[in-house]
Amino acid sequence: MKTVIVVHGGAWAIPDLLAEASVAGVKNAARAGDTVLKNGGSAIDAVEKAVRSLEDDPTFDAGHGAVLNIDGEVELDSVIMNGETLAAGAVASVRNIANPVSLARAVMEKTDHVMLTDRGASMFAERIGIPVSHDLVTEPERKEWEHSNSYGAGVKQLYNTQWGHDTVGAVALDSFGNVACATSTGGIRNKMVGRVGDSPIIGSGGYADNRSGAVSCTGHGESILKVTLARLILFHMEQGKSATAAATSSLQYMGERVKGCGGAIVLSSTGDWAAGFTTPRMAWASIKEDVLHWGLNPKEEFTEMLKC
């Protein structure tokens, strides 16, 4: 079966200053995931690899470079899900972990549970030997945080102006016909301590099911939670809609029903894929059959043939 990887670097008002780095970051992440798939790796391996690449890139609000909460701390959320078995792992409000997506995968594979929060997630990370990271805060984010005053301003800035960051994610279809998704975020600048948006929530920030496909969401987390956006998109696909139509109608519904903006990358089990958003911009990239597609602005799609 032909493999597919799609990644996003967050749906928000990405400033021109970050445009080039955002596009470069999602292209790198798509290539990282594609390499896994081309070498016969699983969809789970591919989405983890792609999301780790985005977490390690300080351009994005996940892992290194994540935004700070109201107390000036980094608190991270992530989910990963296997579409073959519906096995899933998630961590919420975890501190000082460079790659929350890998901790989420460990929750999935090494515990009887699906989700661990805050203290418990840190205790588990320590027990399995995941090192504590104290260098997640970047100098630009520290300055942005110092200039921001309240959560209200944070949300407004994030979705209406050039300030702030957002979530990263990936979906993949491997050569065995299995799909997977992963999502990772630092959330919203000046969020309350312990605030969790959609990102680590199964059915909201992501969902993967071989019977339909895989989705990773981004945008205003509270709105995405209220409409369980990832699961909603896949329900539309179960009803026969294409990836594009399912993303478009679900994002439109979210806008009408709860006045929320966001984006999603969507991949069907047959390889039909889409990247949709209702925010000013979303950096995304995909690779299918050695063709790299990417975009940043609405209705924008660039194409590049990869050398095999």
Added chain:
Amino acid sequence: MKTVIVVHGGAWAIPDLLAEASVAGVKNAARAGDTVLKNGGSAIDAVEKAVRSLEDDPTFDAGHGAVLNIDGEVELDSVIMNGETLAAGAVASVRNIANPVSLARAVMEKTDHVMLTDRGASMFAERIGIPVSHDLVTEPERKEWEHSNSYGAGVKQLYNTQWGHDTVGAVALDSFGNVACATSTGGIRNKMVGRVGDSPIIGSGGYADNRSGAVSCTGHGESILKVTLARLILFHMEQGKSATAAATSSLQYMGERVKGCGGAIVLSSTGDWAAGFTTPRMAWASIKEDVLHWGLNPKEEFTEMLKC
């Protein structure tokens, strides 16, 4: 419009020792919610009142009487959701709060967020004046915990034998035609610190939407998360299924796909309701048009006319 309240006290192998108290508890909770509705109160007020009643009853694994985690602590999860606006509030892994459902409601009404975890939930509770409670652990639960040795045994005991407890929840339809849901739990005995199951997760432990209805779930949390059970049931209802048919087919799917047992109370926006489960027992009660229905064993339904 005719009002309806349905409550549950958890789907598991309820031992005979707890049968009478479980039935009495859900009947009391249904009456508490019904009184709110009869007095013109909102569905949100009714489900909060009913769930507080169940949290305060030490028979149930929520609030006072909750089970202990692997470290011998109580960690509580809850969600509440308003079907008119899709507004929602949730808390996860919160300690020393007697009524997590009311804290979840405060998250919904007093913050820009939907979900707070652990430390952050406690900080918020303190800030809004919700008192710390140090008497949530009952003597029977302390003894049970001391006799149990591992999480593995905990899960097995919970779903296959007479030991352990489970979640509580309520759904309501008020005289204005609005629906709401609420769910609250102490989770599974000997769970890892920070473990979160389905209960506080929108779309899994509960969902409410005036366009379809309201659901509160109970059972094996990790399985419910994997199939986003509450949202799945409502998707079936959006496709035209009755509350009973939607609950039955969704619980059957969960059993087949991820080998999980559980239960759900379901209420459509037109007042069609159901209480279904695939565990040995689930204590439930409903009140519609001054008729109290309740049950504990499969296919069991008792009826009592209430004095107006």
